[in-house]
Amino acid sequence: MLSKEQINDHSHWISVFEPLPGERAELIEKYEVTKELLDYAIDPYEKARVEVDPDAGVTLLIFDVYVPTHEHTSPQTAPIGIMLTRNNIITFTNAQTNFVNGIIASQMGALQKRGEITDQLNLVIPVLYRLSTNYFGPLRRVDQQRQLIQQNLQKRTGRKAITEFMEIETGLVYILTSLKGNVSLLEEFKRRMSNRLSIRQMNDLDDVIVEAQQGLEMAQMTSDVSERVSNAYSKVLDSDLNQTMKYLTIYSIVLSIPTIVSGFYGENVKYLPFANGEWSWLITIIITVVLMLVCIIFMVKQHWWK
Numbered sequence: 001m002l003s004k005e006q007i008n009d010h011s012h013w014i015s016v017f018e019p020l021p022g023e024r025a026e027l028i029e030k031y032e033v034t035k036e037l038l039d040y041a042i043d044p045y046e047k048a049r050v051e052v053d054p055d056a057g058v059t060l061l062i063f064d065v066y067v068p069t070h071e072h073t074s075p076q077t078a079p080i081g082i083m084l085t086r087n088n089i090i091t092f093t094n095a096q097t098n099f100v101n102g103i104i105a106s107q108m109g110a111l112q113k114r115g116e117i118t119d120q121l122n123l124v125i126p127v128l129y130r131l132s133t134n135y136f137g138p139l140r141r142v143d144q145q146r147q148l149i150q151q152n153l154q155k156r157t158g159r160k161a162i163t164e165f166m167e168i169e170t171g172l173v174y175i176l177t178s179l180k181g182n183v184s185l186l187e188e189f190k191r192r193m194s195n196r197l198s199i200r201q202m203n204d205l206d207d208v209i210v211e212a213q214q215g216l217e218m219a220q221m222t223s224d225v226s227e228r229v230s231n232a233y234s235k236v237l238d239s240d241l242n243q244t245m246k247y248l249t250i251y252s253i254v255l256s257i258p259t260i261v262s263g264f265y266g267e268n269v270k271y272l273p274f275a276n277g278e279w280s281w282l283i284t285i286i287i288t289v290v291l292m293l294v295c296i297i298f299m300v301k302q303h304w305w306k
Contacts, residue, residue: 002026005108007089007117013108014090015101016042016081032085034058041081041092048079048181050188059084059192061124063185064178066134067096076171077178082124089120103130121193121201128186129208135179135215142168143222150229162237165230172223179216186212250299254292261288 001017014031016023019042027033034053037060040046051060061082069076080100081092093100107126111117149164186209190202197205261284 005105007108007120007123010087011117011120012088013104013123014088015104016090016092017098017101018042018094019092027090031088031090032056032058033083033090037083041083041090044078044094044096046079046081048178048185050185050192052192057086061128061185061189063128063131064182065097065100065131066138066175066178068099077174082127084120084124089124100127100131103127119198119201121197125201125204125208129204129211132182132208132211132215135175136218139175139215139218139222142171143218143225146222146226146229162230162234165226165233168226169223169230172219172226175219176216176223179212179219183209183212183216253299254295257291257295258288261291 002019002023003015003017005013005015007013014027016027019027024038024042027038028035034056037051037053037056037058040051040062041060046062048064049062051062052058053060061084062079063082064077064079067076067078076096078094078096080097081090083090083092091101091104104123104127107130108117108123111123111126117123146165146168149168186205190197190205190209193205194202
């Protein structure tokens, strides 16, 4: 689906949502889009980067955005395409990233109230700023969730908590990868567009880069802390398991003594001590208890219980 809005007298914003084959042909024929860059722009698995076609005068930004998801699912990111042609801004979104069109429309409306938008970058750079700062809220929520799980772990260590940590770390991998790509994209974009940018635009783009780097540092710190806490409590679980196995081994040793004594006397072997006496059954019990006590005393002295 294509929708078109006027930016100024000679520029338009074309919003492209999961284009059909006929709409792709229209983009190529009417809006200065090349087939190669179009394929990059609509690919839902494309990594954040800058592509430039100097012959066609087209610049494509593949920018990873945070996708709002249900609070119980891992954070997710997805790429959007922002294509700058000689006369138009063309954005490419899908069902996951369609919310970006609302951000662009809101930003464009706010700028038009102040006056005419004379340069495409006056719209693109603030949009990139807002998309970069959108990572902060989810990162804070992830860190708060991590702190809550950690507090609960101090009371009781369980498999569920480790699983929750794993989900946090999985989400942070997506965020870290996206933010690293975005920082590289923005720096590359600045380098390529330095001749075209005004001083104010250069400062605004620097602000975007700073926000993206700050988000990357937050994500990296949260990821490192989550990983270390998860590893620490995994070791606690392993230690508890080892302690349990140790106790079971000790119990097995102690409880094997009655089986050995009763089995030995139950073989009806002749001339066993106390085997034919009136109180032989009681004597075998006493022998069993004595051997168990000797075994327990030996293990206590060897500190096997610690």
